[in-house]
Amino acid sequence: MPIDKIFKDDASEEKGERARMASFIGAMAVADLVKSTLGPKGMDKILQSTGRGHSVTVTNDGATILKSLHIDNPAAKVLVDISKVQDDEVGDGTTSVVVLAGELLREAEKLVTSKIHPMTIIAGYRMAAECARDALLKRVIDNKENAEKFRSDLMKIAMTTLCSKILSQDKEHFAEMAVDAVFRLKGSTNLEAIQIIKKPGGSLRDSFLDEGFILDKKIGIGQPKRIENAKILVANTAMDTDKVKIYGARVRVDSMTKVAQIEGAEKEKMKDKVNKILAHGINCFVNRQLIYNFPEELFADAGVLAIEHADFEGIERLGLVTGGEIASTFDNPESVKLGHCKLIEEIMIGEDKLIHFSGVEMGQACSIVLRGASHHVLDEAERSLHDALCVLSQTVNDSRVLLGGGWPEMVMAKEVDELARKTAGKKSHTIEAFSRALVAIPTTIADNAGLDSAELVAQLRAEHHTEGCNAGIDVISGAVGDMEERGIYEAFKVKQAVLLSATEAAEMILRVDEIITCAPRRREDRM
């Protein structure tokens, strides 16, 4: 009796061991791919897009690498997804989370081959993850009370984050910048308020955090290039042709003179608007939309600096730094809050002219100008800095910190090992496996730095046997060292997110016993 096909053409079904195999292999392949970028001596990857122009990205940011991959294996997609979430949620640890999930699955594979049921593995992993988290919680350091110490904690975290990136040469410089920028946000996590301007030329060391605000726009012709004690009106209004918005209105005339009249009226209207704007007593006008020549001329006549086409974020940031409100109607000049700043001037960075607002009132937003040899360097620098900023802004809210350099993993591994010894039954094997997966992270860090990982990790384990030890891998000197002395710190939030989402992802993949792939949707040939 022939069994009719149940699925549509091209759909496939994989079951049991084969399905599990397919997902293990996919997940481990992805983990191995990003493994070599882990740690301070991690390597970079070149990503070449297949799109037009074959644009090239050089990066060692796990999330960026995985985002650009075209992956067909569903289990691998789960890993890509957790890395993306890690990026959105805490900003750093995007590589670690994938590597840890990959290691957990690698260990799980061994357990499955030795005939332990996936559900047992999951139960063990859960217990282990819980225990590991408690172990971290016991050892966190919280310096929120002590502002000075907290700042130095942040500095250290920023330096630790940056040391694995392209900015590691000037990590102190950049760490300083990042910490300053984050402190300016005053506890908000809205990183949009930090503008990163990339200008090729110069070296990375020339990058700076501006105490004021920089807008990447040009000043209109014939308008003052320098204004002191500026009163700024930040606006979002049409300054091209201010059309009648009532639906269905149209101009219909029967003679040329009338056309001229209407045109005159339109001009008059624009003039009115400009006058109203000028009535605010401003000397600088920033608009989100275009400003046409005619109003621009009017502004120039009045000696007002008019800046057109500042984008949405630019406007918002400007509103934040200068304290002005974003206006769209101009009938009540007395009650509109204007922005203020001491000095507006045109500055040159490299070959580009930018507008610089200094001496601002609120200073909640700020600008970081990155300089560097090429676009690739700048892009990577931006990503690195973004990672650091994310971690810092999260740490400001959750001030618990941990030591870095493989220290947290070793602490967790030790506790988990102890739990394994106490647990009876098959779960004990899986808990042990969890601890092995944790140790894989310091091993990878050491491997990537070209060190003798087996030796170092064994040393580290011995060191950790004593209570309250601060030992971790010091990649620079290539030996086990005291992390507290070397100032290598990591945010607790990052580590916790890595641990939990890696376990969650591993659990998810382990639970699968069948993969059903639908036929790919047929696309219209666009040839």
Added chain:
Amino acid sequence: ADLLGFSHSNHFRSETHSSFFLAVREKKKTRSELGSDRGKFEARKMALAFDEFGRPFIILREQDQKTRLRGIDAQKANIAAGKAVARILRSSLGPKGMDKMLQGPDGDVTITNDGATILEQMDVDNQIAKLMVELSRSQDYEIGDGTTGVVVMAGALLEQAERQLDRGIHPIRVAEGYEMASRVAVEHLERISQKFEFDVNNFEPLVQTCMTTLSSKIVNRCKRSLAEIAVKAVLAVADLERRDVNLDLIKIEGKVGGNLEDTELIYGILVDKDMSHPQMPKQIEDAHIAILTCPFEPPKPKTKHKVDIDTVEKFETLRKQEQQYFDEMVQKCKDVGATLVICQWGFDDEANHLLMHRNLPAVRWVGGVELELIAIATGGRIVPRFQELTPEKLGKAGMVREKSFGTTKERMLYIEHCANSKAVTIFIRGGNKMMIDETKRSIHDALCVARNLIRNKSIVYGGGAAEIACSLAVDAAADKYPGVEQYAIRAFAEALDSVPMALAENSGLQPIETLSAVKSQQLKENIPFYGIDCNDVGTNDMREQNVFETLIGKQQQILLATQVVKMILKIDDVISNSEY
């Protein structure tokens, strides 16, 4: 050609009789092609009719391109297809059930063990398989839980039916036997069901039931907290006097990031939107909310019209009007005392600024469903025109605040402490997108279970206990029926055993050994509460393990599965396009 078929119908040989009816039922415009070679057609076993002169003619259009299965072959093929679908789901049953990973046509990945979802996304082609998909879906709509169980049940019934067919029992007799047996089973369930006592202050039993549902999902790590959330949500919106729950009032919102433990129940509404103007206040206490479905834009009459501007004066007046219009709109909202405007449509830049200027925070582009929920929660009225705004129509909320998440610019609006807390939101957090989706599905199941219990307080015990009890009852009843149906009824009893069997199998127990042990225990002690000990707790007594299911859910499972199996058994002819 149908007509042609009719005109010749008197002369049909009897063997082609059924095929003729099929031709009519299919309502295909068949083009009669007088075939030349009679032997060729007979070799293809196609429906072939001969008129009085012995000329063959064809009833199905392009019939040489169709494959056809008839009689027992058709039933066997259908049963095989149904079984194949059930086989896929079988391993997902129970607390130790595994998940399926489904890759959609666009490469999107879903990981789930919810039967309805698996079948829905499976991209099934076979007609019978589609029936099974429908089966699971109707269980989902009706009950919301037990979607896997119903398919496994149907698969087992089909498997048993196949054996009966092999014995030479006519499919209709099998179907009838099943029908009788299902009646017995449902009645027996009613008998063994227990009333289940809970009230608003003591909802622990409800939580226990929801935990049973959640324990088979990936979220079983925090089943306790999720079950509590689900029960609280249902109780918040339940109308306990009318014994009804409108699940539409529970909004399930998910956001990637954080942990599952951070999932929370909000007595209010969560909207995935932020304030229309970045400088509006982020927190409003004692908000009076104007809920509008009209845009802050110039009027758009629905009739087609044109305003012609031909003089300067007209241009001027129109301009004035426009300004005035915006001003009036905002002023109206302000006049009635609104402190927050929630609008379904967009805002013009100018209106937006006016709102902000007059210190009237506003939210735009809020979806219709959300708008309704907000209206229900805050006790406000949805106002379609500015003219109709009155202070009574405003909704009230104790606190409205904007909260940002993670490092990306994502904000959500919490509307809390509402005047009428009849609408609630369950806000799910989780490590990745698939996790959130699966949690949503699991919570939905738990909500449905809680709702069913409020509607009908009867429960039966889970872990296969109810199925085993039914199986015993049906087996005992079988002997009372004279006739061939007796065998079908016994087969039904056997099929009922397959659910506990699958449970035991998935939990890594010896299926036959475990089942027979439990069965004899039930029979010996005459207590229908013994089931499969899936979690290795050490007792078979489901009362101790607190594993229940709703009575209506179980009854529905049996009835739906029987219905579908009957339908499949009644098909004796399958015509499909053959591969070419």
